[in-house]
Amino acid sequence: MLDLLAGFVSELRNAGLPVSLTENLDAMEAVQHIPIEDREAFKYALGATLVKNNAHWRAFETVFEVYFSLRGPEYRIVEGETDVDEMWREMQEQMRQGDGRGADGGGLDGLTPEELAQLLLQALMNGDQAMMRALARQAVQRFAGMEPGRPVGGTYYLYRTLRNLDLESMLEKLMEASRVAAGELTPLEERLEHDEYNDRIEQFKKEIEAEIRRRLVADRGAEAMAKTLRKPLPEDVEFMHASRDEMVNLKKALQPLTRKLAARLARKRRHGRKGSLDFRSTVRHSLSYGGVPAEPKFKYPRPAKPELMVVADISGSVAAFARFTLMLVYAMQGQFSKVRSFVFIDGIDEVTDYFKGEEDITQAIHRVNTEADVVWVDGHSDYGHAFEVFWERYGKGIGPKTTVLLLGDARNNYHASQAWVVKEMRQRARHVYWLNPEPRSYWNTGDSIVGDYGTHTDGVYECRNLRQLEAFVDKLA
Amino acid sequence: MADRFESIDQVRDGLKRVSYLADEGIAGVVFLADRLGKPVLIEGPAGTGKTQLAKSVAESTGSRLIRLQCYEGLDESKALYEWNYKKQLLRIQADKNSDAWSDVHDDIFSDEFLLTRPLLEAITADDPVVLLIDEVDRVEVETEALLLEILSEYQVSIPELGTIVAKQIPLVFLTSNNTRELSEALKRRCLYLHVDYPDMEREKEIVITKVPGVTDNLADQIARIVRSIRQLDLKKAPSVSETIDWARTLVLLGIEHIDAQQARDTLHILLKYQSDIAKAAKELSVDK
Numbered sequence: 001m002l003d004l005l006a007g008f009v010s011e012l013r014n015a016g017l018p019v020s021l022t023e024n025l026d027a028m029e030a031v032q033h034i035p036i037e038d039r040e041a042f043k044y045a046l047g048a049t050l051v052k053n054n055a056h057w058r059a060f061e062t063v064f065e066v067y068f069s070l071r072g073p074e075y076r077i078v079e080g081e082t083d084v085d086e087m088w089r090e091m092q093e094q095m096r097q098g099d100g101r102g103a104d105g106g107g108l109d110g111l112t113p114e115e116l117a118q119l120l121l122q123a124l125m126n127g128d129q130a131m132m133r134a135l136a137r138q139a140v141q142r143f144a145g146m147e148p149g150r151p152v153g154g155t156y157y158l159y160r161t162l163r164n165l166d167l168e169s170m171l172e173k174l175m176e177a178s179r180v181a182a183g184e185l186t187p188l189e190e191r192l193e194h195d196e197y198n199d200r201i202e203q204f205k206k207e208i209e210a211e212i213r214r215r216l217v218a219d220r221g222a223e224a225m226a227k228t229l230r231k232p233l234p235e236d237v238e239f240m241h242a243s244r245d246e247m248v249n250l251k252k253a254l255q256p257l258t259r260k261l262a263a264r265l266a267r268k269r270r271h272g273r274k275g276s277l278d279f280r281s282t283v284r285h286s287l288s289y290g291g292v293p294a295e296p297k298f299k300y301p302r303p304a305k306p307e308l309m310v311v312a313d314i315s316g317s318v319a320a321f322a323r324f325t326l327m328l329v330y331a332m333q334g335q336f337s338k339v340r341s342f343v344f345i346d347g348i349d350e351v352t353d354y355f356k357g358e359e360d361i362t363q364a365i366h367r368v369n370t371e372a373d374v375v376w377v378d379g380h381s382d383y384g385h386a387f388e389v390f391w392e393r394y395g396k397g398i399g400p401k402t403t404v405l406l407l408g409d410a411r412n413n414y415h416a417s418q419a420w421v422v423k424e425m426r427q428r429a430r431h432v433y434w435l436n437p438e439p440r441s442y443w444n445t446g447d448s449i450v451g452d453y454g455t456h457t458d459g460v461y462e463c464r465n466l467r468q469l470e471a472f473v474d475k476l477a
Numbered sequence: 478m479a480d481r482f483e484s485i486d487q488v489r490d491g492l493k494r495v496s497y498l499a500d501e502g503i504a505g506v507v508f509l510a511d512r513l514g515k516p517v518l519i520e521g522p523a524g525t526g527k528t529q530l531a532k533s534v535a536e537s538t539g540s541r542l543i544r545l546q547c548y549e550g551l552d553e554s555k556a557l558y559e560w561n562y563k564k565q566l567l568r569i570q571a572d573k574n575s576d577a578w579s580d581v582h583d584d585i586f587s588d589e590f591l592l593t594r595p596l597l598e599a600i601t602a603d604d605p606v607v608l609l610i611d612e613v614d615r616v617e618v619e620t621e622a623l624l625l626e627i628l629s630e631y632q633v634s635i636p637e638l639g640t641i642v643a644k645q646i647p648l649v650f651l652t653s654n655n656t657r658e659l660s661e662a663l664k665r666r667c668l669y670l671h672v673d674y675p676d677m678e679r680e681k682e683i684v685i686t687k688v689p690g691v692t693d694n695l696a697d698q699i700a701r702i703v704r705s706i707r708q709l710d711l712k713k714a715p716s717v718s719e720t721i722d723w724a725r726t727l728v729l730l731g732i733e734h735i736d737a738q739q740a741r742d743t744l745h746i747l748l749k750y751q752s753d754i755a756k757a758a759k760e761l762s763v764d765k
Contacts, residue, residue, distance in 0.1 A: 022665055026513065033512040034485075034505075041485055044505040052664040054520060054655075054671040188737040188761055192698075195705045199677075256655055263656040267549070267617075362710060 002028070008067045012050060015059050016233050019050050039068070055234050055253060065210065066217055113164075116142075120165070124200050125174060132200075136207035139165055140215070157212045167201050235467040239321040239437050247320070253466060254324065258331035261473055265335045275299035305337040306403045306430065306476070311390060313408030314374065315345045315381045321437035321463065322407050323365055328473060329405075330361050340397065343368055344386035347376030350394065381411060383453075384418035391421045398425060403476065404432045406457070410443075410450035417449050423456040434460040435472065481511050481538050481605075481648070496686045497526070497533035498679055506670045507534060507648075516628050516649035518613075518664065521672035523654055524716025528611055530672070531650035535607035540648070543602075544609045545595040547616045556623055557633060559592045586637035596627050600643045607648045613663075614653040621663050624651075628666045677704050680720060688724040698735050699724050706747065706757050715747040723747050737761060 005028060012019050027049040034045045043064055051060045116138065123131040140157070143164035174197045175190075234253040237246045281297035289295070310329055312322035326341060333339055340352045349372045355364045376385060398404065404425055426432045434457045436443065436450055443460075444451045454460040463469045482488045488511075489504040499507070507530075510517045519527045535542040545556060553559075565585040593601065599608040610624065627633055631643035651667060653659060675683060681700040684691060691699075699720065707714045715723075723746045732739055741758045748754045 018661075020661075020665055026515070026668075029513060030509050033509060038485070040501045041505045044502045045509055047502070048506045048509060048517075048668040048670060052518075052667075052669045057671065186737060188702075188735075188740060191761060192701045192705060195708065196701065199704075260655070260657050 011063050015063060016236060017056050017059060023050055059233055065213055121170060121173060125177060132204050133207055136204060136211050140208055140211045158209060161208055171197055171201060236465050238464045239324060242320060254327060257470060258328060262332045262335055307338045307401045308336045309402055309404045310341040311406050312343050313381055314343045318409050318437055325407055326365060327361050328469065330355050342390060343372050343374055345374040345379055346382035346385055347374050348386040348389050349373045380413045382415045383410060383412045384416040387421040388418050398428045400430055402429045404429050406434045409436055409438045409448060410453060411447050412449050414447050417452045419452045419456060422453050426456055432457045435463045436460060437463055439464060482508050491537035492533050495533045495536045497529060498683050498686060500679060506668055510648060510668055514646045516651060516667045517670055518651045518667035519670045519672055520653045520655050524718040525672045525674060526717055527652040527672055531607060531609040534648060540605040540607045542607050542609060543595050543599045544611060546611045547613050549615055551616050551620055553623060555594055556596050557594050558597045558635060561590045561592050565590050597633050599647050600631060600633055600641060603644060610651045612654060613651045614656050614659060618660055621660050625662055674707060683717060684721060684724045687721050688728060690728050691724055695733060702740060709757060709760055711753045712750045719747050
């Protein structure tokens, strides 16, 4: 058991969770107080002692599933090392015995696919958990085509299983059935039913995933499996390579982050350095000391809120990054005295108005992507031309209080760089920063000319993930 | 220390008696906190019953609840203890002539002149207490350090008096709305519990327990609608307390079965932003 926990903790660390020694010891102590057959309690005991950040909970859950999936209620917890071969055999045995445990006897093996689909429909409609679990097992066994030792990822099996089940049409059928059962449905009821079934289908998908994972672990062992499943934490996901799921998670992580940043900045402002000497007030107060300025008075500190100009490249490769930065900046608008934003590909357009009076930032971003006039010739990034036009049209707006943020990978498709614009900007503005979503090692390779621009800015920052973006914004205000 | 709970189920039943429905995770962590003698750090969206959990635990165990509300600028003299200045002064002036200096000096720094504040009070209490440190994320990082000694050792060091060690280990709950990252040192000393919006079944039960006069059917509908609304991309998703308020309103209005029109008319109880309300109203009545 101790070995197992040690392996578990080291895998958590590998996945990027900061687990300290004391937390490890706490976990060891905690599990002693928990009835070991109770899998849920066991999981929460480990979670409460090892995971101290909600964003990390998913990563924890994945690792937990991998390490303890074979030790669920139906499998006894085995002390000492786990014999993989034996487990695989045990599993095969179970499959042969039929998997319908707790559900309809055990006769699922002999069903035709149509009957299986019918059963699934029934189970989904009634929300029958036990039946759904049994069906998930059956589906995986039947459709996934898993063989021990086959070097393919879990997603492949998942895809195969889902393709055969055709859950999309299942949803339609379910809606149809409830429409028939209830007679006419109002739009509200329709919507609720839809959500309900969607929820159940999601649950079913999760069951399938868990089942596949369970079998893979039995096949390959926990360590190997954990490695393939390892996913970066939301704050470490790279903007440029995020999948759709990761994007959704990123968006979720962004909201609390902006709140946190705004609170931190407001606090910093209030408790910042003391103001400068208030000469008038000091002299006024010196009267009570007979003209001796015994008590110096200071001005109330009012640090200036920076004015912000965001100039973002929104061409395909860096669009996600620009979107996130714009979202972040606008979510904390209150921390800046004025925010103006411009987007470009090879032409440039001001998009400040899209954000005005729009409470929903996502909506505004959508408008930016669809309505802004950013294509000049061919729709390939041309930083030089965009900057030149920017300088001509909006350059006058830059004043000594303005901070200019340039976002992009500076991949200029071998056009002229026009770096002099950045140089001019810097002379007029308070600061000019460049944020680059590419890893530092890629800079100035190929058609990237971030170095040309970078020399004229106050700093070029690598912003590949939320963590780096957060650090930068914190510094900015 | 006597254990307050026998098993996880007992925790859950105890909480249920005082009409707090705990899920597996909550009950488990409370149980562990009792067994390990460790504080619990509760995080989660606003209005999911973080503070209520501490109150309910106190009620179910028959303990006294001592509450420290955190705010910016909280300091030692408001959280831990303070010397009663005026009384000390009076003591010195009362018999100027009789006592030797050393007597007075020892005398004015004794228990009698100590004003206990919530943290010290929780430690010195003889009866069982539950200490609730509310919204701990509001204090500055430096002030957090004040809490560390009491959270890990259950003791308070007062330079003039020495160390005061707890007579019995109180159950400690810290809540945080996550407006800033708490320090590692604080997190390390606590068990972590994230309280999220409940799933549909639990929310329905909560509505039934908390709102008298609600029918099973109505509660079910409420829970379903709230779940659908939470799935939308909103500025602020409805909290549990708002769900309960909504349920109360519907019961007061004598509504047995919610239709789209009624849902739209009462949405402002669930949602507090105009854009959210508009969005939800649009989503709920949309024809597919």
